Amino acid sequence: MVNAAAATQQMLDLFDIKGIVHFGIAGNVNDSLSIGDVTIPKQFAHTGIWSWLNPSAPSIPDAVAHLDVARYNVPKGEGANLLGSFAYHSEQFFSELGKPNTARPLVWAQTSQQWLDLAANLEGMELQQCVNSSLCLPKKPKLVVGLRGSSANIFVDNAAYRDFLIRNFGVSSVDMESAAVVMTSLSNGFPVVVIRGLSDMAGGQSGENAIQIFGSLAAQNAVKVVVQFIKTLP
Template sequence: MAAKFITRCSLLMQVLVFFLAVVPNAFALPLNRLKSLTVIKEVNRRGPYLGLITVYEPEENAFFATGAFKPHETHPFVDLSGRRYRVGKIHGEKVIYVRCGVGMVNAAAATQQMLDLFDIKGIIHFGIAGNANDSMSIGDVIIPKQFANTGIWGWVNLNSTTNLSDVVHLDIASYNVPKGEGTNLLGQIGYTDEEFYSELGKPNTAQPLFWAETSKHWLHLAANLEGMELEQCVNSSLCLPHKPKLVVGLRGSTSNIFVDNAAYREFLVRNFHVSSVDMESAAVVMTSLSNGFPVIVFRGLSDLAGGQSGGNAILKFGPLAALNTAKAVVQFIKTLQ
């Protein structure tokens, strides 16, 4: 009997080895994920951490250029779902940093994954944004108190009845040139609320929400940063005409749209009174609030979102805006201590 058992085990092992050799990719992802989850378990033993989230590479480069981030000696990063979560400290504060990728889906997915898997005590989201506020300038850093997802709307046919419950309506024909002439078949857009699910709410029941609030106690602390020194020059030959400033308590707009249009910029300002436009912040804020975590957002103004007379300035001043934002975040983390 023992000999038969050994023979059967041997055959099973041969079949398993053959299967792994023939279809190695079938097990590659689960094994990689298992390894990452094992590292995460070890990392969490040293928590909790502040979660830091940027969007794309120039913002990440600016963050590391501050020199404030000190990687963990034994577990400097964890790779998961194609993203690299970096583990370390800033001014002695334990942090986990990730670059989420452009757009609201990427932002929400990375935020939720971070909150689900790591021992996180709050989220700090930062990056660059378009400037929609004429009293602000390129290079300035804003820490908004509210964000709206201005990408949720219903597009109505010409002459159709609009929804009275919509927050705002955009009549596209109003932008015809010459004004009022001709028929515009694009009709109207009606902006609507988010469906907000929360740990603090009734399960499986959404609440309407348009303005998502960042955490008031963190905003109060961030107010201490107003007046901090920010960079004015990209290099020795390229400088802003003014000294950048940091402002707390404005409003931000988020949608899966890169806004570089003067008329639409003016519409957002007139109807929503926003100062910045970006593609991720509202998703990070809503995901954090849904899970019951504090959240704050820092955005450096890199361009005028279409309000300029020439080309968009994001390539020229984006790195400067990203650096100023990263410096403000580092200072904020120092303030938390």
């Protein structure tokens, strides 16, 4: 996250840039989507900001979400879990459009609506279905615009945490950079859009993670959308 933010800031400082088109692959946490699909989210949350709470202390009232480790005890509900819980926090957002040196709490960073509207015109475009002649996805991938995504310095490959993210944050994709890129762009007053190909089920699968098999396909589909999106820019 820090490296992504720093790289974005350097580009904005050193080059004559009109906006940021950020792309890559992501994990899928939305069961209505499939591996190979491409998502262009409208909002991103940084879900890597949390406090590990003292089990004997009161909870944090303004926390964005709580993850109670004891809920995942096996057998369920039996015994005390000394790991306690995590409280998720909002980001402290600084902007050149706001008061100098004054942060405001921000949970959802909104990508640029004008660019989202342009991207929506691409829904229905043809995407790649096969890695090679003998390995294809069961159904044709699609482009979806306007969902939510989350980012953290965590590679998610766990069904329980996947369910927690979609239940508490309503996100459809997880990655490790996008929220930082979006917030840095917005902080500097630049438009930004994120295009992510879904490479795996983020732990929702049975067996091994599919990123090694379909990661390249997801990346190629993301690039196809990026190329078409750039063509639509005025």
